[in-house]
Amino acid sequence: MSKSKAEEFNLVIKPGSIEKNYWLDLWRFRELFYILSWRDIKVRYKQTVIGIAWAVIRPLLTMLVLTFVFSNLANMSSEGNAPYQVMVFAGMLPWQFFSNALSTSSNSLITNTNLISKVYFPRMIVPASSIITSFVDFLISFCIMAVIMAYYQYVPPVTIFFLPIFILIAFTLSFGIGLFLTTLNVKFRDFKYIVPFIIQFGLYISPVGYSSSEVDAKWQFWYSLNPMVGVIDGFRWAILGTGENIFYSESFYISVGVSVLVLIISIRFFRKLERSFADII
């Protein structure tokens, strides 16, 4: 067969062929991405009695507990003139999104084993679509936040328009870490047990239940190496308008830098191993 004839073939499968056209393929399979996200949202609260109400009850209860522990027991103070509950909730929004997204995405490949071993599609769709569910939960929580603020008659400042920036960072960070862990999870199921640890510790080393101004100045730099610190502070700054301007704070730039770096490393790692997923999952 001559070379000219080869051009008629629209698909060439050979070692490394997934590498080329990768992003194009990802775009072609966008419909699968939508439908997998839709599936995850749809089955999220199936066979539960109160269904979607869980998305409301969980953050509310967490807020009450955190407020009780940190404000009433530990006697920590809120930021500016915001009620403690509101301050906690503003920190919880990104944290819960991050922790939910991380835990679903890091398990996503294993929970979709049957798909991966039976059909072809760019595997990155799976962890990406799994994050959408967490985003829906986030939106619900956001509405609750609005209700709480209305209850305390709290008017958010104009900085609230910067909020999408911080949502984007949280998205990038959870997707990056989730992608990395789900890749390792395919071969070593050990990593399944690491995620709950990250989430458990993360709750204490991130300013979720308390304000980051409570942290001693000499620890501030080390503290802000945790990329979620910048995100949560950013949320508080955007919603409550308290604290210094986040764009002057180094924690913001650390967050952006770390999330982008993690994402790049994870994507490269993921793509390197992606072609062997079906063989080892």
Add this chain to the structure above:
Amino acid sequence: MTEIVIDIHQLGKSYLIGHHNQVKHNALRDVIVHGVQSFTQKFKYLLNGNQPILSGDEVEEFWALRNLSFSVEKGDKVGIIGRNGAGKSTLLKLLSRITEPTEGEIRVKGRVASLLEVGTGFHPELTGRENIFLNGAILGMTRAEVKRKFDEIVEFSEVEKFLDTPVKRYSSGMYVRLAFAIAAHLEPEILVVDEVLAVGDTKFQKKCLGKMEDVANQGRTVLFVSHNMGTIKTLCNKGVLLQQGQLIYKGDIDSVVQKYLESVQDTSISKPEVHFEPNVQKEAQLVSARIFNQHQEPCLSFDVFDKIFLEFTYDLHIAARNIVVQLQLERNGEMLFYSFDTDVDPDRLERREPGRYQARVELPTPLKAGLYTLNFDIGVYGSRNLEMVYDLFSFEIEERSFNSRFKSYAARKDGKIVTHLKWTQDCLSPVLRK
């Protein structure tokens, strides 16, 4: 005027397989050191590239397919035939891009849809209607396409009444029907099908086969893998015979099936006693098996009136209810019968404990002369297969002890079984008509 739609050139796929070396570790320290070593080694392999390691820590390269070259013309219906481990599934996986080849290439013209399983990605909590859209998208249909064919799919599947019921409430028959209906309405230029038809009731199977024939007759190209020679013969016009990862014969389907049956017969491949390396990762496993005659001699060639005995030794690593050990006997590629070890002893369906078991069974004889293949299977009834060995034994039955000239069960005659029916007759009257 022929047009090549699939061109496979020097295709190869290798795996790294691990062996567990049987070094005894007496001290905890040894165990830990060894564990860390094997972990870091595996990790290194994993990071270094695309070579997956399939358990164990002594690594060896294994070629599932090698130097495979053939091409498929437009409108061909190609049956891919071969024994267990011949590389059929690997070929399908490569064609459907689930895994990448190690060397060589496949060039394809047209849209490929592959059906390695019916109901891939079905979600039990979703309704039938929702699963049609989900599964359609997974198989590569656009939403608009699914919408257009929705009514047709529903009608074909015969589950109209249960469209809004979660599929976990479906009977397994309904489930398979719905799944197949979706798959059958894919309209790719090239369809790659694994043994998905081995499910559902006979009536529906026929309907599926009909649908597949329609697809084939519309000038589309079909690649089909099956162990059922009957189905392959009705569906395909060409065949490819694989053996140990290599192409050994290709041609029209009848000659390929014939070659396959001969190769199955080849005693250099089939042995009357087989042993398998115990693998603790399997839930159930056949450890050894043998086939022998009434003189206790292991053999693969019998006379019609010989007795045939089988002995299976298997390990069960799990305890479960409804475990069924079964054998299937095929004659000249056509299924003759199934037999479950629970047929006469339903008590065995109750919980079975882990352990090593030995089962003995005698085949019903006389068996008509021909080429027989025996499959062995351990499964949880109605749920899943734990162990499956196709073509465990291939044996021949010959007409040695008698002259078949006036026998109804001569090999050359139609009919599948030998029966000595008891004919009784009397002469009613010596004279017919006066």
